[in-house]
Amino acid sequence: MKQLTIQKLAMAFALFSFGFVAIGSIMSGATYVTAILRGAGASLLFGGVAFALLHLMAEEQYQEPAPEMIETPESENS
Numbered sequence: 485m486k487q488l489t490i491q492k493l494a495m496a497f498a499l500f501s502f503g504f505v506a507i508g509s510i511m512s513g514a515t516y517v518t519a520i521l522r523g524a525g526a527s528l529l530f531g532g533v534a535f536a537l538l539h540l541m542a543e544e545q546y547q548e549p550a551p552e553m554i555e556t557p558e559s560e561n562s
Contacts, residue, residue, distance in 0.1 A: 493538055497533075505522050
């Protein structure tokens with residue numbers, strides 16, 4: 485997964501969570517300033533978590549597996 489794709493997905497999660505939390509807060513009776521602050525906090529939290537997890541998944545994908553010990557008949561005799 486490319487770095488640009490990771491950033492786009494994290495931004496999508498952040499914007500969705502901002503909108504969801506901000507609109508939900510306004511519908512629940514919060515003031516606009518409070519709703520914006522809650523949305524900003526949610527976008528930082530969920531966008532950051534999405535970025536971190538996707539970044540870790542991308543790093544894991546490119547790592548080579550550790551070489552396994554291959555037993556040969558010569559090593560069994562010694």
